[in-house]
Amino acid sequence: MDTAVDAFVTHRNLLFTVAYEMLGSAADAEDVLQETWLRWADVDLGTVRDQRAYLVRIATRQSLNRLRSIGRRKESYVGxxxxxxxxxxxxxxxxxxxxxxxxxxxxxxxxxLAPVERAVFVLREVFELEYDQIADTVEKSPAAVRQIAHRARAHVAAxxxxxxxxxxxxxxxxxxxxxxxxxxxxxxxxxxxxxxxxxxxxxxxxxxxxxxxxxxxxxxxxxxxxxxxxxxxxxxxxxxxxxxxxxxxxxxxxxxxxxxxxxxxxxxxxxxxxxxxxxxxxxxxxxxxxxxx
Known part of the structure; x- marks a missing residue:
């Protein structure tokens, strides 16, 4: 447990940044951090090769889940x-x-951007994850992730x-x-x-x-x-x-x-x-x- 705590604390600011860039909401990013910790605490660290990538994967998946509820809130937002x-x-x-x-x-x-496009763009362009790591995170093939990344880059560049x-x-x-x-x-x-x-x-x-x-x-x-x-x-x-x-x-x-x-x-x-x-x-x-x- 001490090792899990140390790893989470080491990467906490990075994980918050990932969630914030995914959600645009600090309050929701803090909630994602709590959810990430709960899942990380149950992980067998002996099976984890890259703690940073693993934690980012958890935070990104939780952010994608939360994007759906945020979308509903925005639909009724005033102004x-x-x-x-x-x-x-x-x-x-x-x-x-x-x-x-x-x-x-x-x-x-x-x-x-669509939620998965946003995740791929943020993880690749900002946090410089490899395509295979991103593919595992968003549950797509590396080839599909490359196509999504190309499409998202063009969209953002415009x-x-x-x-x-x-x-x-x-x-x-x-x-x-x-x-x-x-x-x-x-x-x-x-x-x-x-x-x-x-x-x-x-x-x-x-x-x-x-x-x-x-x-x-x-x-x-x-x-x-x-x-x-x-x-x-x-x-x-x-x-x-x-x-x-x-x-x-x-x-x-x-x-x-x-x-x-x-x-x-x-x-x-x-x-x-x-x-x-x-x-x-x-x-x-x-x-x-x-x-x-």
Whole structure:
């Protein structure tokens, strides 16, 4: 049992990351971790050649099972559904591939994949598992997994965020955006927003939020510059959420909204505002995400 505990603890952050990328929900990822441990504790470790691969297989299968219930919840969700934001440790941003894979923009792209396609893409492209290991996990032949991986890569490539952006470019854009929002500066926002910028809001029917996406720099700028609350009660705090720049919005000191940014070519192309309080519990402490143990 001590050996099982040690192996699980060693790979815990990696397993959480796998489940989170599969589900887009930290709460559900935590449940998957519990289910993974219960099954792992019953395994005869003498039969396990690769503990990491075995644990990932359990976590992935549990995530696939849970995706079905999440799908039913989304069908009755009020307004836009956004992934649950995570306050992340600085080293997540340092791992470019990991940060890219857990960004709000990428998680929304992964939402457009079928469950098995999502599992194959995540395990191959992010966690670099071999095709035969993935085949065992999703109960397909290696040849079928290769075809699924090819199809998923093409699907994601057509929708994923554009090329890499330098740290300096990201910092400049996020700081300019924050200044413009704080000052209610419409022109400042127009200067930093891409013409086709999209703003999505998620209140889950609990907090007031946009029920439909807002598209276009002019509409988004005017919405962000409008003052719906006393400016003295509003504060914006820069943070790294899902490995990328974000603003934590507080009203009278209380967490109200997590606003994450997608930045391409020096301009803000995507804004994701999560207000649903049920999705903000992981904003109290930084979450360690890992691609490796």
């Amino acid at each position: 836009s559904w956004l992934p649950e934001p995570l306050l992340t440790t600085p080293d997540v941003a340092d791992d470019v591939e990991l940060a890219k894979s857990v960004s709000m923009a990428m998680l929304l792209v992964l939402e457009t 929708r994923r965020p554009r090329g890499a952006v330098s740290v300096a470019e990201v910092r400049r854009a996020s700081q300019a955006f924050q200044r413009a929002v704080e000052m209610g500066d419409v022109q400042g926002l127009l200067d930093i927003l891409a013409p086709d910028v999209v703003l999505l809001g998620d209140g889950g029917g609990i907090k007031q939020a946009l029920l439909r996406p807002v598209v276009g720099a002019d509409k988004v700028a005017r919405l962000l510059a409008s003052r719906k609350v006393d400016v003295t009660a509003l504060s914006l705090h820069p943070a790294h959420v899902n490995g990328h720049p974000a603003l934590i919005v507080r009203i009278d000191g209380e967490l109200d909204t997590v606003l994450t940014l997608r930045i391409d070519d020096g301009l803000v192309t995507g804004l994701y505002a999560v207000r649903n309080p049920e999705k903000l519990s992981h904003m109290r402490h930084a979450t360690a995400l890992r691609r490796r143990a």
